[in-house]
Amino acid sequence: MRKLWIRLTGVMAMALMVMPDVVLAAGEKASLLVIVADTRKLTGWEAWFANLYNESHLYFTIVTVVAIPIIGVILGFLADLVMSRIGIDLKSRELSEH
Amino acid sequence: MDWLYVLMPISGVTIFWPGLVILGIGVGIIGGFFGMGGAWMVTPGLNILGFPMAFAIGTDIAHMAGKSLISTMRHGKFGNVDYRLGVIMIVGTVAGFEIGAQMIMWLERIGKVDMIVRWMYVILLILIAWMVFADVAKKRKMEKELKAKGQDVDKLATGIEWHKTFHKLKIPPMVHFKAAGFTCSAWLPIFISFVTGWLAGILGIGGGLIRMPALIYFIGCPTHIAVGTDLFEVMISGLYGAGTYTFKGRTELLAAIIMLCGAAMGAQVGTVATKYIKGYGIRIAFGIAVVGCCISVIMKLIPRYIDGTKVAMDIASTTLILGLVAALSLYILIKMIQGAKQEVAAKKGRA
Numbered sequence: 001m002r003k004l005w006i007r008l009t010g011v012m013a014m015a016l017m018v019m020p021d022v023v024l025a026a027g028e029k030a031s032l033l034v035i036v037a038d039t040r041k042l043t044g045w046e047a048w049f050a051n052l053y054n055e056s057h058l059y060f061t062i063v064t065v066v067a068i069p070i071i072g073v074i075l076g077f078l079a080d081l082v083m084s085r086i087g088i089d090l091k092s093r094e095l096s097e098h
Numbered sequence: 099m100d101w102l103y104v105l106m107p108i109s110g111v112t113i114f115w116p117g118l119v120i121l122g123i124g125v126g127i128i129g130g131f132f133g134m135g136g137a138w139m140v141t142p143g144l145n146i147l148g149f150p151m152a153f154a155i156g157t158d159i160a161h162m163a164g165k166s167l168i169s170t171m172r173h174g175k176f177g178n179v180d181y182r183l184g185v186i187m188i189v190g191t192v193a194g195f196e197i198g199a200q201m202i203m204w205l206e207r208i209g210k211v212d213m214i215v216r217w218m219y220v221i222l223l224i225l226i227a228w229m230v231f232a233d234v235a236k237k238r239k240m241e242k243e244l245k246a247k248g249q250d251v252d253k254l255a256t257g258i259e260w261h262k263t264f265h266k267l268k269i270p271p272m273v274h275f276k277a278a279g280f281t282c283s284a285w286l287p288i289f290i291s292f293v294t295g296w297l298a299g300i301l302g303i304g305g306g307l308i309r310m311p312a313l314i315y316f317i318g319c320p321t322h323i324a325v326g327t328d329l330f331e332v333m334i335s336g337l338y339g340a341g342t343y344t345f346k347g348r349t350e351l352l353a354a355i356i357m358l359c360g361a362a363m364g365a366q367v368g369t370v371a372t373k374y375i376k377g378y379g380i381r382i383a384f385g386i387a388v389v390g391c392c393i394s395v396i397m398k399l400i401p402r403y404i405d406g407t408k409v410a411m412d413i414a415s416t417t418l419i420l421g422l423v424a425a426l427s428l429y430i431l432i433k434m435i436q437g438a439k440q441e442v443a444a445k446k447g448r449a
Binding site: 016035037038039042046047049050051055057058060061062063065067068069071072073075078079080082083086087088089090091092093094 | 105107108110111154160161163164165168171172173176177178281322337340341344345346347348349351352354355358359362363365366370372373437441442445
């Protein structure tokens, strides 16, 4: 069993490294056209963010990929708090049929 | 009313932000309830709000990753996620996607790829809808027969039971999936995820729409576990897709975050609603969503055969999809409120 897990993890890691483009290659293709953000009307964090996009897509990607799960967890936690105020059990489910 | 509009820093367009929140709530509810990303619902909505097409897909995928994370967290607490099954299936999904993508490139060289793909999609959706409704009809027939005999109905009984045949295959290694409650050969989920990944790769879709029924009918997951486990898969593929599209410069993070604000609440509602709706209720609603998606794809095919119908069909297809999102979200929301009211009343009664 342990061997299977090691193999599966290895295959997954290799797939993720070797196939950065291909996994979603069948989706609608992003064109090769380069889009530049117009920073003239922007100030503060918006200007910083648009500049980051213009200067390095790599850093912009890192910020996005890190920000999305963090924001997801924060919003999920806040939504959890709101839901828990209703007074229902949010940790189990009684229905157990198919 | 300027405050209702926000300037998108990357694409430079001004967007009606409450529209993004409402769209997020709608797809959050449906995604959390059915266990899918719902890209086919989001793209027309973003178009209507005036979003440039170049950014629509990347933004959708980025928001999908966050939304699926929220839904997976909640489904995980209900015990609806089989993480072992999800991890095993990623292997098959990635490999299937790769081959599907290669095949689509080969078809592109031959030509007419768009037509083949769209018709394949229609056939697949018809098959899924047939499978769901045939299953529901068979289960109802069984229940009627048992009631007529005065026997109790087994709540774990299902209509279509193809998975039982697949579970008889004892090809090692055999793996027990605790949350899903069955033991089968590891090759079964790998093979099924490979096929669903291959189809998703060819069709250029996320795959939740195919994977969810495959988890139920071929692998034998109870409906709730299928929904939760599928969302776990969508979360991982969504995060990866967000990285890929952002690197190509096609993601508007601000829009994704605004949508996520609505989706966070929507995902909670959709997920909690699964607590109050029986597995077969989810299957029927899912079947209706599949039929709606199928009709919208057919509408997009009509202008290829009848000239001058493109504008009308585009409007009709967008109206259908957004109407379906609104109707299903409302149905799920009402069910969730009714269930929560009953639970709170029962708690007070016990106290």
